[in-house]
Amino acid sequence: MTARRGEVAPAGYDASEFPPFAVTVDMAVLTIRDGVLCVLLVARSEDPFAGSWALPGGFVGALEDVDDAAARELVEETGVSVFTGHVEQLRTYGAPGRDPRMRVVSVGFVAFAPDLPDARAGSDAAQAMWWPVDRALGLDLAFDHARILADALERVRGKLEYTTLAREFLPREFTLSELQGVFECVWGVSLDAGNFRRKVGATAGFVTAGLGTRMSGGRPAALFTAGPATLMHPPLLRPVPGLAPAPALELAPAPALEATSESAPASSLASASAGSAVAS
Amino acid sequence: MTARRGEVAPAGYDASEFPPFAVTVDMAVLTIRDGVLCVLLVARSEDPFAGSWALPGGFVGALEDVDDAAARELVEETGVSVFTGHVEQLRTYGAPGRDPRMRVVSVGFVAFAPDLPDARAGSDAAQAMWWPVDRALGLDLAFDHARILADALERVRGKLEYTTLAREFLPREFTLSELQGVFECVWGVSLDAGNFRRKVGATAGFVTAGLGTRMSGGRPAALFTAGPATLMHPPLLRPVPGLAPAPALELAPAPALEATSESAPASSLASASAGSAVAS
DNA sequence: TCAATAGTGTCTGTAAGACAGTATTGT
DNA sequence: ACAATACTGTCTTACAGACACTATTGA
Numbered sequence: 001m002t003a004r005r006g007e008v009a010p011a012g013y014d015a016s017e018f019p020p021f022a023v024t025v026d027m028a029v030l031t032i033r034d035g036v037l038c039v040l041l042v043a044r045s046e047d048p049f050a051g052s053w054a055l056p057g058g059f060v061g062a063l064e065d066v067d068d069a070a071a072r073e074l075v076e077e078t079g080v081s082v083f084t085g086h087v088e089q090l091r092t093y094g095a096p097g098r099d100p101r102m103r104v105v106s107v108g109f110v111a112f113a114p115d116l117p118d119a120r121a122g123s124d125a126a127q128a129m130w131w132p133v134d135r136a137l138g139l140d141l142a143f144d145h146a147r148i149l150a151d152a153l154e155r156v157r158g159k160l161e162y163t164t165l166a167r168e169f170l171p172r173e174f175t176l177s178e179l180q181g182v183f184e185c186v187w188g189v190s191l192d193a194g195n196f197r198r199k200v201g202a203t204a205g206f207v208t209a210g211l212g213t214r215m216s217g218g219r220p221a222a223l224f225t226a227g228p229a230t231l232m233h234p235p236l237l238r239p240v241p242g243l244a245p246a247p248a249l250e251l252a253p254a255p256a257l258e259a260t261s262e263s264a265p266a267s268s269l270a271s272a273s274a275g276s277a278v279a280s
Numbered sequence: 281m282t283a284r285r286g287e288v289a290p291a292g293y294d295a296s297e298f299p300p301f302a303v304t305v306d307m308a309v310l311t312i313r314d315g316v317l318c319v320l321l322v323a324r325s326e327d328p329f330a331g332s333w334a335l336p337g338g339f340v341g342a343l344e345d346v347d348d349a350a351a352r353e354l355v356e357e358t359g360v361s362v363f364t365g366h367v368e369q370l371r372t373y374g375a376p377g378r379d380p381r382m383r384v385v386s387v388g389f390v391a392f393a394p395d396l397p398d399a400r401a402g403s404d405a406a407q408a409m410w411w412p413v414d415r416a417l418g419l420d421l422a423f424d425h426a427r428i429l430a431d432a433l434e435r436v437r438g439k440l441e442y443t444t445l446a447r448e449f450l451p452r453e454f455t456l457s458e459l460q461g462v463f464e465c466v467w468g469v470s471l472d473a474g475n476f477r478r479k480v481g482a483t484a485g486f487v488t489a490g491l492g493t494r495m496s497g498g499r500p501a502a503l504f505t506a507g508p509a510t511l512m513h514p515p516l517l518r519p520v521p522g523l524a525p526a527p528a529l530e531l532a533p534a535p536a537l538e539a540t541s542e543s544a545p546a547s548s549l550a551s552a553s554a555g556s557a558v559a560s
Numbered sequence: 561t562c563a564a565t566a567g568t569g570t571c572t573g574t575a576a577g578a579c580a581g582t583a584t585t586g587t
Numbered sequence: 588a589c590a591a592t593a594c595t596g597t598c599t600t601a602c603a604g605a606c607a608c609t610a611t612t613g614a
Contacts, residue, residue: 019342020300023374023385062299066374066385092372092387094303094346105303105346105385107372177566195604197567202602218565219611234602237514457593474595475577482575498592499584514575561614568609576601583594 024106025070026057026145028090028152029078031113032169036132037185039149040077040116041141043127048100049142055149056128057106070109077128078116085113086168090151098144106143110152112168160186162235164206167226173210175221176200187238199236205229304386305350306337306425308370308432309358311393311410312449317465318410319429320357320396321421328380329422335429336408337386350389357408358396365393366448370431378424386423390432392448440466442515444486447506453490455501456480467518479516485509 029040041053056077060069067089074083090108098104118130131139133153137146160166166182167174180196183189200206210223309320321333336357340349347369354363370388378384398410411419413433417426440446446462447454460476463469480486490503 018302018339021303021340022298023301023303059298060301060374060385062383063376065376066372089371091369092346094340094387096343096345103342105340105387107374107385175566192604192606193566194568194606199603213566215612216565217613218563219567221566233520234517235515237603239604240513455593472577472579473593474579477594479576493593495585496592497586498590499594501593517576519577563612563614565612566610568607570605570607572603572605574601574603576599578599579597581594581596583592585590585592587589587591 019103022102022104023060023066024057024104025060025066025073025109026055026093026106026143026148027070027073027077027109027111028055028149029074029111029113030133030152030156030169031116031130032182032185033115033130035181035185038130039133039136039152041129041131041136041139042077043129044142052142053131053136053139054142055145060107066107070107074111078113080116083111083113085111086165087111088155090148090155093144093148095144106148108148108151110155112156112165114169114171157187157238161237162232164203164226164229164232167207173214173223173225175214175216175223176207177216177221179207179224183236183238189239191239203229203232206232299383302382302384303340303346304337304384305340305346305353305389306335306373306386306428307350307353307357307389307391308335308429309354309391309393310413310432310436310449311396312462312465313395313410315461315465316412319413319416319432321409321411321416321419322357323407323409324422332422333411333416333419334422335425340387346387350387354391358393360396363391363393365391366445367391368435370428370435373424373428375424386428388428388431390435392436392445394449394451437467437518441517442512444483444506444509444512447487453494453503453505455494455496455503456487457496457501459487459504463516463518469519471519483509483512486512 027040031038031040040056042056044050044052044054056073058069058073058076060066064072067087070087070089071083074087075081087109088111090110092105092107094105096103098106116130133149136149140146141149156165160183166179166186169182169186170178176197177193179200180191180193183196184191205227206229207224208227210225212223213220214223307320311318311320320336322336324330324332324334336353338349338353338356340346344352347367350367350369351363354367355361367389368391370390372385372387374385376383378386396410413429416429420426421429436445440463446459446466449462449466450458456477457473459480460471460473463476464471485507486509487504488507490505492503493500494503
């Protein structure tokens with residue numbers, strides 16, 4: 001921040017000069033239940049948007065750090081005593097009309113959680129439910145929460161590519177198949193098991209060899225725990241569905257003049273340096 | 281946002297019940313001047329932090345979108361009539377004590393700009409200057425602005441890897457050498473020119489073949505303009521300085537028991553599945 | 561035996577790092 | 588001619604996709 005110079009009394013702010021805002025946090029808490037990516041929603045009982053589903057959230061206290069408020073809401077809303085997953089800020093939503101009653105800016109957060117208990121007994125009384133994200137996006141959520149949820153999904157999908165955060169969706173010990181399942185259901189794709197475990201094995205510190213195996217209807221699977229690495233380098237890029245090997249125009253010295261119309265959508269180099277100065 | 285159910289009167293908020301905040305925006309405006317990545321700083325003339333350098337910013341208006349406030353500050357502080365680069369939110373900084381006078385949360389932004397005029401004649405009167413980011417980081421900036429600037433640098437360095445935003449640092453027409461220079465000075469590395477232009481050429485829509493050439497003391501360089509692509513896929517990863525081919529532990533069936541102490545820092549697969557059940 | 565799941569290996573194409581060589585200007 | 592910058596090509600290695608194969612359990 002900083003006061004704009006010349007608009008402020010020398011010794012400090014005149015608080016009445018600056019418009020007051022309420023500041024809230026909104027949480028997109030994601031988890032995986034039965035192989036489906038789910039988000040925690042609460043049912044609103046008061047206007048506006050009474051009867052609509054909304055992301056959990058609440059006001060930031062007068063002396064409370066915004067990030068602390070998010071952590072506090074997280075334990076209140078999920079009903080766990082300590083939250084073990086990952087929390088990070090998404091962005092801040094500050095359109096003037098986003099709450100019809102007063103000026104509210106909301107800091108959006110996304111949290112990745114291992115599978116959590118179903119309904120919250122304690123905390124505040126409203127109904128809370130895990131929704132598959134596909135269905136949640138069709139619910140016409142309150143306020144601008146559909147936008148926040150969409151941003152959260154894009155964030156988590158992107159972060160799985162170059163971080164080791166997929167582990168945050170799993171309990172302390174997990175199998176490589178379970179880890180692969182995280183990628184598959186977050187990205188909505190299926191991955192080759194051999195290539196996946198090659199990649200995990202080649203990323204030093206992603207997982208640490210575990211202490212046993214787990215039965216699962218077939219050959220027992222080795223258990224692993226999270227390793228010290230937080231980044232994947234090089235990343236594991238999600239397969240792009242409609243991406244053929246890409247048009248990939250080349251930068252050759254363009255043989256013909258305009259005969260090659262090339263249906264490819266504009267762009268790229270090629271036919272350069274033939275513009276001006278081509279003397280000798 | 282959303283009111284916490286049960287704490288609010290049925291028909292709306294009691295505004296006095298929720299702590300009032302001031303909301304500001306802080307801008308890390310980055311540009312490249314003479315091959316050096318620079319950030320715009322303003323000299324503070326009032327307490328707190330009188331005499332310190334700070335990121336430009338200001339209060340969000342009562343009826344103003346937070347993102348609009350950032351755009352407004354940008355033209356005010358840079359002194360241009362229209363800002364042509366790229367602006368995006370960084371994150372929100374909301375620690376209670378970050379402004380000693382009152383409760384302020386600040387939404388940080390990062391902007392990428394083509395080279396801009398030196399000092400701003402119009403706008404507000406304070407002194408503003410472009411600082412090389414290396415020196416700016418040593419300046420002991422006001423408030424938590426050192427943190428914001430560091431976050432902005434990490435953001436721009438990361439975004440160059442998988443987006444086409446490097447173009448935002450350049451004017452409408454540019455050469456490939458200039459584009460390469462953006463990567464080099466933002467990342468602080470030097471790149472191989474041949475490999476660089478191969479990558480740019482292989483990324484459909486990154487650049488569009490231009491209409492002429494520009495003299496530059498040697499062979500003239502072809503001019504390009506920005507193509508329609510916004511993402512680079514696959515990304516152009518910045519070289520990691522201290523990254524040898526990586527320890528890269530393999531997942532073989534671990535010949536010995538514990539003889540191999542392997543100085544590598546923990547992690548990875550290997551020696552798995554030898555834990556329990558090894559019957560036949 | 562078979563189904564089911566876990567895990568290994570190999571072949572192939574793409575793409576990046578390294579680096580040598582050619583092209584086009586001004587002096 | 589030379590320096591300086593722009594651009595092209597080639598060789599090698601890393602790595603991902605595809606897919607075949609082996610291993611270990613329960614029924």
